[in-house]
Amino acid sequence: MMTGGWWVLLVACLLCAVGLSARPVSAAGMSIAVSNTAPAIGDPVLVEVGANGAVDNLVLRWKRAAWPMREIAPGRYEGLIGVDLDDPAGPAVVAAEGILDGARVRAEAEVTVSPRKFAVQELTLPKGMAEFDNATLVRIGAEAAELSRRFSRVTPPRWRTPFLPPVEEYRPANFGARRVINGDPRMPHAAVDIRLPAGTPVRAIADGRVAFAGEQFFGGRSVVIDHGGGVFSVYYHLKEFSVAEGQEISRGDRVGSVGATGRATGPHLHFGVRVPGGRVDPTRLLALPGR
Ligand SMILES: [Zn+2]
Structure with missing residues (x-):
């Protein structure tokens, strides 16, 4: 539902059906609205598209990639994009494209990404926790490559707002x-950490399918859930996981429990989310209004 003043209706245009370099010829047929025209770095943004009929081959274009949208009512579609925590501030365009009544249509919304300051954490760790031998570096590289391969699979959207917090x-x-370990700048922390006693139940934030359940060097016992449409949630350092790869999951299902496996200094849940466009702040994702 497009409710409240925070939904802003923006430009809609009909593209010429002739040729690949179609240009806008009229402002009719399809509209696009975003939940936030001034997202900060790390923010997710809901996108709603409306048309005077069913749009075929509808895709959301964001950061030079195309993403599927979900039909929520006849002629109304919903999508989710995000500003990665490493993206720059500044203007950006999100567009919807498809075919309406046999003609190519495109609608665009402009957003202005605002800067966000992140904490800098200087950590001093024993050498064994901060420096790795070659075999370990190879393992870390292989695990990262395997995960990004799984993140690149886009399945039909199954997520739905509101998302459920993974722990009570x-x-x-x-x-x-931004972590500086023993004086060395490392990758930004692309998730939240939630300190809780070991054994605290962890649950799925939305419907989906288990894309990964296994042991990783950094993440320890780890679960990744594919919520469709390029939306994933990750749960690391679990004491144990109670799901298997390929398993269908409903919102609220138990995934495992809080632990300190992998590179963790104490029991906590490392919880991250990925949406089309990158890694966003899970807390902002959980704050998106339900429909
Ligand atoms: Zn963490």
């Missing part, structure tokens, strides 16, 4: 923290 006592910390 949701007290997030550290999103986007």
